[in-house]
Amino acid sequence: MKEIQHRSNCPISYSLDYLGDKWVLLILRDLIFTNKSTYGDFIASEEKIATNILADRLKLLEENGFIKSTVSAEKKNKFIYNLTEKGIDLIPVIMELMVWGSKYNPPGANNLIQELNKDKEGTIQNYKNRARTRMKTTPE
Template sequence: MKTTSKDDLRSHCAVNYGVEMFGDRWSLLIIRDIVFAGKKTYGEFLKSEEKIATNVLASRLSFLEGQGILLKAPSPDGRKDFYTLTEKGLDLIPIVLNIVLWSAQHDAKSYVRPLKDFVARISQNPMQVSEEVKALVRNGGCLFPNGKE
């Protein structure tokens, strides 16, 4: 997939740039899967409950890699590719956490609603939590290694 350059943008509005880079549903869900569940491989992303189509997944992974949001590298055994967030990708974590807060407030069935301490902590110290999560993910970790957020 072709990468988007500054000349390909519909406008240079800051909101438009963000929407064109990561604003589609699938891109944000791939980022979510890395941050929250620690997913790293194509096969792991395919198993997400939203059931992304294989061609859409391949296209989004390629696009995010081309935009410098994801880094693709072979696994140690060379049989799979691992996808990780670059620093540019890690900078999306505060946005994802704000979406979590918004969803917890407005979606009565949100998976994070029962996690009141987690939601309160993000709400009270968003910058600190964002930096902690960035460090965790940068070092190969994730927020909820054993299940849903």
């Protein structure tokens, strides 16, 4: 696993230490905006993450408290990943990245962008609530 070495006490530097990797952001994107929650789901994403990188980033996210894994009720060798409160707190940040990206590289996520333009706070709260519901419905 990629070990985090904090270069300074700057809040932006600290954030980038965890979120400055494109694969971390794409895993978080999938957890927030899709029903993806397993290793196989993430491997099937359009960006084609390598298996070793996916395993490393899932471990990084879990060890640093952004996500939590639980054993699937159906298959004991399958893990279900969900956001923690720390991960849920990133939803507004990731939505802002999406808004910025759609402005300069449209089209993408048009429905969500329209929702954010209409009611940003309500849309963010809706996604936070959805993530919390997923957390609660995943067996321990």
